[in-house]
Amino acid sequence: MTLILRDKASLRAWRAKLTEGTRLGFVPTMGALHAGHMSLVAQARAAADIVIASIFVNPLQFGPNEDLSRYPRPIEADIEKLEAAGVDALFLPSVEDMYPTGASTMVEETLVSGPLCGAVRPGHFRGVTTVVLKLFNLVQPHVAVFGQKDAQQCAVIERMVRDLDVPVEILRGPIMREADGLALSSRNVYLSVEDRAAAPLLHQSLQTVAAAYEAGERDAEKLAQIGLDVLAQSDRIKVQYWEVRDPESLGGIARVGASGALLAVAAHLGTTRLIDNLLLGGDV
Ligand code: PAF
Numbered sequence: 001m002t003l004i005l006r007d008k009a010s011l012r013a014w015r016a017k018l019t020e021g022t023r024l025g026f027v028p029t030m031g032a033l034h035a036g037h038m039s040l041v042a043q044a045r046a047a048a049d050i051v052i053a054s055i056f057v058n059p060l061q062f063g064p065n066e067d068l069s070r071y072p073r074p075i076e077a078d079i080e081k082l083e084a085a086g087v088d089a090l091f092l093p094s095v096e097d098m099y100p101t102g103a104s105t106m107v108e109e110t111l112v113s114g115p116l117c118g119a120v121r122p123g124h125f126r127g128v129t130t131v132v133l134k135l136f137n138l139v140q141p142h143v144a145v146f147g148q149k150d151a152q153q154c155a156v157i158e159r160m161v162r163d164l165d166v167p168v169e170i171l172r173g174p175i176m177r178e179a180d181g182l183a184l185s186s187r188n189v190y191l192s193v194e195d196r197a198a199a200p201l202l203h204q205s206l207q208t209v210a211a212a213y214e215a216g217e218r219d220a221e222k223l224a225q226i227g228l229d230v231l232a233q234s235d236r237i238k239v240q241y242w243e244v245r246d247p248e249s250l251g252g253i254a255r256v257g258a259s260g261a262l263l264a265v266a267a268h269l270g271t272t273r274l275i276d277n278l279l280l281g282g283d284v
Contacts, residue, residue, distance in 0.1 A: 091135075091138070240266040
């Protein structure tokens with residue numbers, strides 16, 4: 001039975017009762033749970049004695065013209081999935097409880113959050129780091145699991161935890177995909193039939209570039225162009241970025257070298273924004 005904790009006070013009371021030595025795993029989410037989230041839960045269960053998830057659609061990380069109001073909120077179905085997965089507790093706070101009137105402090109990572117999604121979604125990562133640090137302070141987990149599909153979010157959170165000495169271990173869960181390669185995302189439900197048919201091209205573009213890398217291409221600009229050429233097969237796909245980046249700092253690189261690269265793509269299909277990525281191994 002998953003215990004539902006609907007406010008900070010009940011979460012704190014629950015947390016205080018956990019016995020010393022119990023390893024607590026945490027999976028923060030915005031709900032609309034799919035198999036990708038459930039794989040993070042499974043990873044948390046394997047790494048901890050007790051698992052808590054959170055569902056909180058965090059207004060701070062949405063821009064003024066983004067999808068906050070229409071973000072899917074199938075809360076009953078989400079609770080059933082967490083129950084079935086044996087999650088011990090669910091933190092389900094309200095916006096008012098998380099951000100009481102007058103809250104005026106934000107947490108900002110200033111390097112890794114700059115490019116890619118940071119460049120096209122100003123303030124997004126500041127909203128993410130602010131809520132994640134609050135959640136870490138409230139939940140006090142030993143280990144927390146985030147999906148590699150948001151590779152930049154993982155990198156930003158890892159930096160925040162390192163820079164601010166937050167006592168939590170961060171694990172990354174692998175990207176889960178549909179049979180045709182489309183990365184699982186809560187936003188996939190927005191896609192029209194036509195856009196859904198075009199969406200696997202994102203993953204295909206990453207794979208095509210990975211094949212070019214395997215065949216010896218190392219020039220970052222040429223690799224990105226190969227990815228863009230694949231996406232050009234569909235005029236439904238409006239590319240926001242297709243980039244080859246240093247896998248840790250996310251800084252720009254001219255060539256893929258010893259430390260490999262993160263291939264990252266973001267695109268709009270209709271009004272839906274999708275992201276995907278792939279890590280290229282480095283030369284040894
Ligand atoms: O990845 C998400 O779902 C959100 O960005 C997170 C980490 C739960 C913070 O709101």
